[in-house]
Amino acid sequence: MQQPLTASLAKNKAALRTMFGETIDLYTKEIRLFGFPCCICLFEGLSSIERLWIMMLDILSRPPESQPPASPQALFDFVLYRTAIPLEANTVEDLDGVRRQITAGACVILVDGVSKALVISSQSMQFRSVSEPSGEGNIRGSREGFIELLRVNISLVRRLVRSGNLTVETLTVGRRTLTEAALLYDRERVSGRLLDTVRGRLQRASLPFVFDSGYLAGFVQKSRFSFFQSVGYTERPDTAAAKLCEGKLILLVNGSPFAMILPYFFTENFQSMDDYAEKAYFATLIRLFRYASFLLAVLLPGVFVSVANFTPELLPPQLMYKVASAEQATPLPLFMEALLVNFLLEIIREAGLRLPRPIGHAVSLVAALIIGDAAVSAGLLGTPLVIVSALTALCTFVVPNLYEPVIVLRILFILAGGILGPVGVAVLFFCMVLGMCEMNAFGIPYMAPAATQAKAFLRDGLLRSGWQTLAKADFTVGDLQQKVPEQEGNP
Amino acid sequence: MNALQEHFSAKGLGRVFLLSLLADLVIRPFGQGRASTAQQMIPAALLTTAVTLALTAPLLSMARQAVLNPAEGGVPGVQKLLRCGLLGLLTVLFAMGGGEGIVRAGGFLRYVSSDPLADGVVYVLLLAACAYAMWCGPQAQARAAGPLLCLFFASAALVIISNAGAMRAENLPAQPFDGAAVAETALNGFRFPAELALFFFFAPPAEGNLLRHYRQSLWGLCFVYIALTLTAGLVLGSQMQAQSQPVHTLARLGHLSVFRRLDALHDGVWTLAALAKAAAFASGLRQAAGLLLPQRRRRWAGGCALAALAAGTCACASLPYAAAEGILTVLTALAMGAMGMLGALYTKGGAGHGCQTA
Known part of the structure; x- marks a missing residue:
């Protein structure tokens, strides 16, 4: 049960100190407004005294034009309703509300004799500026990407979807971190069934802490195991806005620059915002390349091993002859070589990701020397297999959203092709x-x-039609929804 | 909706049905003699398709009323008995059908591989795939049938294109139409494939265009058969009659540019079709077995179905191909007849007997 604020300033302060302990970044300062004791509560680093002074204290330090307030409640009402101070419209009435506001960077003003508190948005926290996202590079289109601050991310989307139908619902996730999250949708285009399903699953999600939107993926999807995910991620506000226009939901989590897209289909992994800025024929060609890259990334090593060992006549x-002679010269069976090369590639990738930037270039040097040259020259690895693995790695990077399933499936195909x-x-x-x-x-x-086999597959899935065709089709994901409702836990 | 009453959509069912029949087209049973020429086989195929449609299409609407709906209360005893009998018959039929598909695929893989895997390993692999297909359910199979059909058609087109250079018009001279020979060929080749019973079993009860998809599937099969038979006739000529796997022979002969042999590619695609066929039977088996089991035991339906499929595989492996085909034809005819009869009884009895549609 939430502990309400009392009329006693001392008791409220003590309760706050009990809640936060002796933490040094909690700033509390007793002041007097029109002779009545008050207390400013904020977190240093999240809120700014200077802004607070400019927004409020400076105004209140001047004598009022009319009769000054005669009681604490009168002071409270005066400050809230009869000044131009940009206070939050909602006051807080319990300790949990105070906690929520000051941890969000607001300043809470307690008034002795009033069991409510005023909230003023004096946030001044350090955060990364809006810049180009690390992935999802585009030739044309926006260069903005989401950042870690939830409110800024919401504003980035709001700037792009200016219709009145964009709805933002906030929720709290994570029992310990009490992380704020936001669910965005277009209330005219979203399917009610989809919205209720997602809302229900988010409410049932029980996590101790949430630092990224990906933590919630396992809760919003069905619990059955799959290599692929039914949710997607994007760092780009324009992509998020486009998905909203298709009737999808966007989940933003405070502290994460990755917005979760619900639902997410397989064909979307092969789409990019550039497709819609280029001519349709070229966008179609590039999409077909992406599909081919995915198939090559998953199948090529396994099929190569299978063909080389079991059906060489296909080559x-x-x-x-070249493959046979290379295989003869190496000590390991072909499928073990393939596993070894893929293992090495993954190690190199992981090392490159985790290594500090100043020595990151050493990874590529070592990789090129050891794998590209020494291992092949020494006869440990065959050249055809290294070429196949390199081509496979390049194809994997064409579809980065599917990186995890591609790697695992590739290994399984190598084992299947080599053994069976x-x-x-x-x-x-x-x-x-x-x-x-x-x-x-x-x-x-x-x-x-x-x-x-919906028409949308040819219109904007495998191929990309021209804008005249796309503009006529008023597509939402509700069009793809099955007539029979999904049942929880139904196989 | 009860998971055991999960249906394909009409379009999805048509695709699964067509894919299963196409698998039978390219992976022929061994030991099946061919005494006819392409000029006789093509009109015979048209005749067979028309007769099959004429005989089975009228049953389709009646079969919709049938046995999946657990009629409760007020059902005459004879209908209940017929229903149980039909489910039992379908269980045996699907087990044998799936088993025959697995054994035929195994035999084909042994035939085409220079270094084949042991039969037991192949059967275990195919059974494992069927078990996974049962777990995924009919709707997943219906969705998967689309891409697999596209692969199959691409393979068939590649067979034809890769043999284009070897086609000779003199291999297929014009012959006067011999009605008797065509009829004899049609009669020899006529059979009731177990896939027919599968189609009727999974027919979604409320879809109006089911007959259209059924017809399209059968005529699609006929079209592919004619295309491949024509190609085989033009390439192989009289040698076609001596081939046990004529389509594979075409695949073996076809080449494109530096790729002298493409048969391994086609074998992979046809294996997928054979898997889809076995998986469809596995799903049917699971549903039929589930409906036979008492309510409290229905969670064992998957395990029982897998055991039945394994038993069907062992049975078909021990029988000659012709015997297995003969048994399947008889079982299918009985099952179709029983479904029609039960459906007619339901139609006559009407809703008053408490029949529920899925």
Whole structure:
């Protein structure tokens, strides 16, 4: 039960000190406004005394034009309703509300004799400026990216979607961190069923702490295991705005620059904002390249190993001789070589990611020397396999959203192809396709609109139609929703 | 909706049905003789398709009323008995159908591989895939059927294109139309594939365009059969009659540019089609077995279905291909007849007997 504020300033201050302990960044200062004792409460580093002075104290230090307040409640009402001080419209009446406001950077003013508190937005915290996102690079289009501050992120989206239908709901997640999150949607375009489903799952999510939107992914999706995710992420406000216009939901979490997109379909991994700024034929071509890259990234090493070991006749004769001679010269079986090279590539990638920037270039040097030159020259690894693995790695980077499933599936295909041959590859491919088609979060198949053969697949999935066609189609994800409602836990 | 009553959509069911039949087209049973020429087989295929449609299409609307709906209270005893009998028959049919598909695929893979895996390993792999397909459910299979069909058609087109250079018009000379030979070919090749019973079993009860998809699937199969038979006739000529796997022979012969042999590519795609077929039977088996089991035991439906499928695989592995096909044809005919009869009884009885649609 929330502890209400009392009329006693001393008791309220003591309660705050009990709540926050002896933390040194909690700033409390007793002041007198028109002769009545008051107390300013804020966190240093989140709120600014200078701003507070400019916004409020300077005004209140001058004598009032009319009769000064005669009681604490009169003072409270005077400051709240009869001055031009930019206070928050809602006052706080309990300790939890005080906690919420001052940890958000606001300043709370307690008045002795009043069991409510005034809130003034005097935030002055340090945060990263809006800059180009680290991933999702584009040739054309916006260069803005989300930052860690929730309110700024909401404003970035609001600037792009200026219709009155954009709705923002806030919620608190994480039992210990009490992180603020926001659910954004267009209330005219969003499906009511989808909204209720997502809301319900978020409310049931129980986490001790939340530092990124990705923590909530496991709670908003169905609980069945899958390599792929039914939610997506973006750092770009324009992408988030585009998804809102399709009737999707955007989940922003304070402290995370990654907005979660709900729901997210397989075909969206191959779309980018550049597609819509370029000519349709070129955008279509690039999309087809992306699909091909994904298939190559997943299948190429496994198929290569399978073909080289079990069905070498599939290769052109010249290539077959080169592969055979390379395989003869190396000590390990081909599939173990493939696993080793992929393992090394992953180590190099991880090292490059975690290493401090000043010595980061050493990783590429070591990788090039050891793998690219010494291992091949020494006969430990075959050149065709290194080329295949390098091509596969490049293809993986074309579709970075699918990096995790691609890596794991690739390893499985190498094992299947190397041990079981074409049968293993075919069975695994069948299971992979089936698994992707089985995914059905939020009542909409993950493979929609592809596997459901909706017109949207050809219009803006596999291909990209011209804007004249796209503009006529008023597409929302509700169009893809299944007629039979999804049942929780239903296989 | 009860998970055990989960249906395909009409479009999805049509695709799964077509893919299963196409798998049978490219992976022929071994030991099946062919005494006919392409000039006889093509009109025979048209005739067979028309006859199959004429015989089975009228049953479709009646089968919708049938056995999936657990009629409660007020149901005459004979209908309940028929229902249980039909479910039992369908369980056996789907187990045998799935098993036959697995055994045929295993035999085909052994035939085409220079270094084949042991039969047991192949069967275990295919059964594992079927188990996963059962877990995913019919709707996932219906969605997966679309991309797999696209792959299959691409494979079929590649077979034809890669053999274009070897086609000779003199291999397929014009012959006077011999009605008797065509009829004999049609009769010899006529059978009731178990996929028919699968289609009827999964027919969604409230979809009006089911018959259209059914017809499209059968005529689509006929079209692909004619295209491949024509290609085989033009390339192989009289040698076509001696081939046990004529489509594979075409795949083996076809080449494009520096790629002298493409059959491994086609084998992979056809294996996918065979898997889709076995998986469809597995799903049907799971539903039929689930409906047979008492309510409190229904969570064992998947395990029982997998065991039945494994048993069907062992049974078909021990039987000659012709015998297995014969058994399947008889079982399918019985099942179709029983579904029609039960459906007619329901239609006659009407809603007053408490029949519920899914």
